[in-house]
Amino acid sequence: MLSQNLTDRLLRLFRFMDRNRDGVIEYEADLVAIAQKIAQRKFPDTTPDYQGLFELLAKTYSWENSRRDINRDGKVTPDEFLEGHQKLAKQMTASPTQGIEFIAKAAGGFFDVLDLDGDGYLSLEDVQDYANAYEKGGDWVAANFRSLIAEGLPENASDEMIDRGMSKSQFLELVRQFWFEPDESLPGSRLFGRAAETNW
Ligand SMILES: [Ca+2]
Numbered sequence: 001m002l003s004q005n006l007t008d009r010l011l012r013l014f015r016f017m018d019r020n021r022d023g024v025i026e027y028e029a030d031l032v033a034i035a036q037k038i039a040q041r042k043f044p045d046t047t048p049d050y051q052g053l054f055e056l057l058a059k060t061y062s063w064e065n066s067r068r069d070i071n072r073d074g075k076v077t078p079d080e081f082l083e084g085h086q087k088l089a090k091q092m093t094a095s096p097t098q099g100i101e102f103i104a105k106a107a108g109g110f111f112d113v114l115d116l117d118g119d120g121y122l123s124l125e126d127v128q129d130y131a132n133a134y135e136k137g138g139d140w141v142a143a144n145f146r147s148l149i150a151e152g153l154p155e156n157a158s159d160e161m162i163d164r165g166m167s168k169s170q171f172l173e174l175v176r177q178f179w180f181e182p183d184e185s186l187p188g189s190r191l192f193g194r195a196a197e198t199n200w
């Protein structure tokens with residue numbers, strides 16, 4: 001069983017990913033538009049580069065969604081979403097090294113796609129575009145992002161250091177915490193902000 005903290009957090013992620021807010025996650029209704037938007041920010045959408053990236057993202061989203069869709073009706077419910085994560089959590093406990101490798105591959109690959117200028121840091125614009133693609137943008141994004149970056153830096157870090165953005169190693173550690181660490185005092189617990197700051 002997932003702890004209550006992880007359950008609440010995963011349900012929050014579920015609501016984030018449920019783009020049209022109808023209570024289920026479906027490839028066509030929620031995810032294909034995300035693949036389009038993320039590929040469009042990287043390449044003009046008439047180019048082969050765009051087509052290649054779109055197909056890669058679309059295939060990944062479709063595969064992830066069908067992996068979670070236990071009864072194969074095309075819709076992932078909150079229960080199915082939690083069930084899917086529970087399997088992942090078991091694998092993480094059984095083989096932590098492979099778990100970390102999985103995060104580096106899955107979340108790290110996504111980081112590279114999102115890092116528009118390819119300098120190894122996510123910018124505020126990168127994460128704002130990501131949240132907007134899911135129609136979950138708003139003031140919370142900047143406040144949350146800056147506070148997460150600041151927490152990974154020395155206390156006397158300058159604004160310039162924060163403005164540089166979020167490094168990949170920090171991002172991967174936050175993802176690991178968000179997915180697997182029930183401790184709410186860890187910064188990764190608020191990777192997607194807090195309920196009180198958002199309307200979803
Ligand atoms: Ca939906």
Ligand SMILES: [Ca+2]
Pocket residue numbers: 069070071072073074075076077080
């Ligand atoms: Ca289903």
Ligand SMILES: [Ca+2]
Pocket residue numbers: 115116117118119120121122123165
């Ligand atoms: Ca960047």
